[in-house]
Amino acid sequence: MIKGSCAIIGAAGFNTLPLFAFNNTMINRAIPSSKEKIPVIGLGSWQQFDVGEANAERNPLKEVLLKMNEMGGKMIDASPMYGRAEQVIGDLSTELALNNKFFLATKVWTTGKQEGIEQMTASLQKMKRTSLDLMQVHNLQNWQTHLKTLQGWKESGKVRYIGVTHYTDSAHDRLESIVKSKVVDFVQFNYSIRSRNAEKSLLKAARDNGVAVIINEPFEQGELFRFVKGKSLPAWSEDYGIKSWAQFFLKYIISDPGVTCVIPGTSDVKHITDNLGAGFGQLPDVQGRKKMLEWITTI
Numbered sequence: 001m002i003k004g005s006c007a008i009i010g011a012a013g014f015n016t017l018p019l020f021a022f023n024n025t026m027i028n029r030a031i032p033s034s035k036e037k038i039p040v041i042g043l044g045s046w047q048q049f050d051v052g053e054a055n056a057e058r059n060p061l062k063e064v065l066l067k068m069n070e071m072g073g074k075m076i077d078a079s080p081m082y083g084r085a086e087q088v089i090g091d092l093s094t095e096l097a098l099n100n101k102f103f104l105a106t107k108v109w110t111t112g113k114q115e116g117i118e119q120m121t122a123s124l125q126k127m128k129r130t131s132l133d134l135m136q137v138h139n140l141q142n143w144q145t146h147l148k149t150l151q152g153w154k155e156s157g158k159v160r161y162i163g164v165t166h167y168t169d170s171a172h173d174r175l176e177s178i179v180k181s182k183v184v185d186f187v188q189f190n191y192s193i194r195s196r197n198a199e200k201s202l203l204k205a206a207r208d209n210g211v212a213v214i215i216n217e218p219f220e221q222g223e224l225f226r227f228v229k230g231k232s233l234p235a236w237s238e239d240y241g242i243k244s245w246a247q248f249f250l251k252y253i254i255s256d257p258g259v260t261c262v263i264p265g266t267s268d269v270k271h272i273t274d275n276l277g278a279g280f281g282q283l284p285d286v287q288g289r290k291k292m293l294e295w296i297t298t299i
């Protein structure tokens with residue numbers, strides 16, 4: 001078992017069982033290019049944060065952001081592709097006085113140097129920042145052009161980190177060659193307990209080349225929950241502090257030491273509480289990961 005932040009608070013001589021309590025800090029991983037640590041569980045915003053002005057739509061998202069902060073989550077991933085998500089994240093995090101507490105990541109998703117500059121400038125305004133934590137090239141669209149601009153933006157402090165993203169296995173080779181050229185701080189891609197192409201070489205390449213890894217679609221857009229519907233967790237999952245299928249799926253991902261942060265998407269405060277909970281306590285080791293794979297392939 002890989003240990004999280006664990007402390008024994010029982011005392012010998014007292015007529016109680018020793019209690020194991022985890023302190024309140026979520027497991028953190030260092031961004032290799034800076035050594036800055038970030039919590040392993042973040043939040044995706046595709047679909048869920050593309051809402052209008054109505055309180056009925058925005059209030060549940062405020063609860064999600066409050067819970068995120070309360071449980072120590074930091075990274076929120078957006079994109080101009082996600083409709084109003086950047087604006088909603090900017091508005092709500094500012095209303096809650098949390099904007100500067102979050103690690104705000106968004107993307108550039110267009111073709112052309114000037115178009116990229118205009119889109120990224122708009123993202124800064126929508127997210128209500130003068131500097132964003134991470135700007136990524138979405139789905140590698142026109143990535144050479146945008147990365148050149150972003151190098152300059154990083155030097156001038158408009159962004160702290162730069163990266164590239166994709167969501168399909170067929171893009172992993174291209175991501176890997178970018179990772180090996182060491183021109184990005186972050187790479188974001190798809191990985192889940194059933195969709196493990198990244199284990200072939202991309203995860204290792206990122207680790208070997210000092211690039212931080214963000215995992216998207218950890219639940220295969222929710223398909224994993226449909227797959228396990230009516231199925232039970234194994235009794236031994238309690239050994240890893242796993243209380244739900246979401247935590248089972250997320251702990252599999254974050255127990256790969258190459259993963260820096262995973263960004264499950266949700267608009268539901270119960271779900272984000274569940275997801276953030278996976279960032280605490282024990283993580284499965286190599287044997288534990290094997291058992292998880294066996295379980296998921298035989299149920």
Ligand SMILES: NC(=O)c1ccc[n+]([C@@H]2O[C@H](COP(=O)([O-])OP(=O)(O)OC[C@H]3O[C@@H](n4cnc5c(N)ncnc54)[C@H](OP(=O)(O)O)[C@@H]3O)[C@@H](O)[C@H]2O)c1
Pocket residue numbers: 043044045046047048077078138139165166167188215216217218219220221222225246263264265266267268270271272274275
């Ligand atoms: N190319 C790219 O850059 C790219 C591509 C894809 C995704 N992304 C990023 O990655 C994020 C995550 O991917 P995704 O949102 O597509 O898929 P996902 O995180 O794999 O799954 C999201 C789905 O799972 C449900 N869910 C979340 N937590 C749950 C829980 N604890 N229990 C039960 N259901 C739960 C959500 O419903 P509820 O809302 O009801 O909780 C939603 O239907 C995106 O939001 C986006 O930020 C980036």
